[in-house]
Amino acid sequence: MSAAEPVRRTAGDLLRERGELTDDVVAVKVRGRLVDLHTPVPADAPIEVVRRGDPDALPVIRHSAAHVMADAVQRLFPGTQVTIGPAIDQGFYYDFDRPEGPFTDKDLAAIENEMRRIIKAKKPFYREEVSRDAAHRLFEGMGERYKLELLAAIPPDETISLYRHGSPGRPEGTWVDLCEGPHVPHTGHLGAVKLTTVAGAYWRGDERNPMLQRIYGTAFPTEEELKQHLELLEEAKNRDHRKLGKELELFMFHEFAPGMPFFLPRGASVYHRLIDFVRQLYVELGYEEVITPQIFDKRLFEVSGHLENFLENMYLPITAESLEAARKGDVGGVHFLTQKPMNCPSHCLIFAQRRRSYRELPWRVADFGRLHRYERAGVIHGLARVRSFCQDDAHIFCTPDQIESEIAAFNRLLFAVYRAFGFENVEVKLALRPEKRLGTDELWDRAEGALEAALVSVGVPFEKLPGEGAFYGPKLEFHVTDALKRSWQLGTIQLDYALPERFDLEYVGPDGAAHRPVMLHRAILGSLERFYAIYLEHVAGKFPTWLAPEQAVLVTVSERQAEYAEQTQRELTARGLRVALDAGPDKLGAKIRTARLMRHPYIAVIGDDEVAQKSVSVRSRDAGELGKMSVEAFAERLLGEARPPEVIR
């Protein structure tokens, strides 16, 4: 630092001068930005103190924990190189290049112990700002080639900062990392740490790069909070849709069809009711539904561009005849077939089936067709990521000046639907042009602009995702998170100028001339399979009465009431209700237990009293004991809840 430069004081210095520096201060916030105590701040800036218990302290603690972990790793496993190690939502990770290969669970335990030693020693963190050259020399000397690569990627005008923390047992006394911060004042702030898993991760997230060893962990100010976090994870596991799907007999998988769910009778019942719900919306919103083929000649997907852009995700079925021809080398006898991964090309064929008038637009065509996409092994995940699924898919063919209102209307609809299912936290993302795409830049400018304009007009906050659009157009994505806080896309709306062009679609305008329509691809629930997964977790297996496979279960106190119970079941079923019956020899307590585990909305007990009074004793899953009521009153109550939620007013 040259003499001419004014002395720059750190946030820590300022607080100390003001006598506000207590040991529980982890960092500060300056104009909304999280800054640690080691970093110089403008003397006149308003400072907000962040203490150990504050939510803002967590990322600081975790990022520091990542450093301490890397320190421990390098101490225990010399020759291991460090790369990056950020704080994340649930904790932190650090990626290492370890020549000896992956870490084992035993290694994790050893690393954790080493971390505890460093934490216990309450070693201070230091920040220093250095020149690019000095940093280069430092990491070159240490043989940290990943850090050199990171250093080279820092823009020239940015400050280069190093963070050290005291490391008991290291010859140089400290462990150093190229890092922006922020970090805690000393290692003692890392109250409770836990390393959770090891995983492979590509350097810089590119699968062509070498695979690094990632260690995930988490950290909290206190053991108590860590314990709570671990309990929360345990609870989340209990509502994992894969576990619930098995327990509630909703769906299954088999290795003969990996990634392709089998919906069991109870699960299929829910699935069909979801479709019914969407179908009802379609009636009200002016959609028409079609049914289209599964398997096509390859020419369809040549025209659509899928063969060029989506081939690695497509199944190519083959007939025995073609297989035989191929074996004989008879190329002309081989029929190249394609299993559809999307419905849009079919709908283009239907649009082009006859002359279309502008008076028909917007034409909204829906399709619950089953789609198949080949997904690489390792990416499939319960119902949330499958190889065979169906979307509540529809395409809107419209004129260019109908785009914005269609998109805005769809946005409003989608939020209303999600709200009806109890999803309040929906994240909206605008996915922009990918590298591999159809159409000119000018078309993409227009398409992206239109989506953004619609979002602005509806007034929802959104995030832009460069390069994430579909190959035929930009998309709006609507995301919600699963029980384990993984974010999944549900609905989408995509704007497409390319397919109408490729299929040479036209409508006759008021001027009598041919015009090119625009296509909107949209789904509300998205993949029904994925929606099913997320929703099942969202309600923890407790489907509302309108969706539940059985809306009530009748249980008898003894087998003596079986006849009356059967008659009651028939009466309720005749009124369109779904009612199960448990008239077996078990004791009432056991039947209640079974019924509760199956999460039936209502349990109706039938004993001698009920038979005599022509009643049932009702217990609601959500509202508790309701007492005796007539069968008629029970039916009325069920019928009142059996209607799907109203979305459109």
Next chain:
RNA sequence: GCCAGCUUAGCUCAGUGGUAGAGCAACGGUUUCGUAAACCGUAGGUCUCGGGUUCAAAUCCCGAAGCUGGCUCCA
């Protein structure tokens, strides 16, 4: 696809080189019972599959499949 782990009865899980186990579920019997598990009994397994090492493999080694946690890719 890549890295790591897992796979034992329908389900949840014990079993680390020497005769495959438990609980629940199923089935049979007894009990006829009032709001989260009655009692007794019976049956059920090529220990995912294929190779290898060994006198001997659920157990050790190699390969495959499926699943799990990540990475990459995506609804």
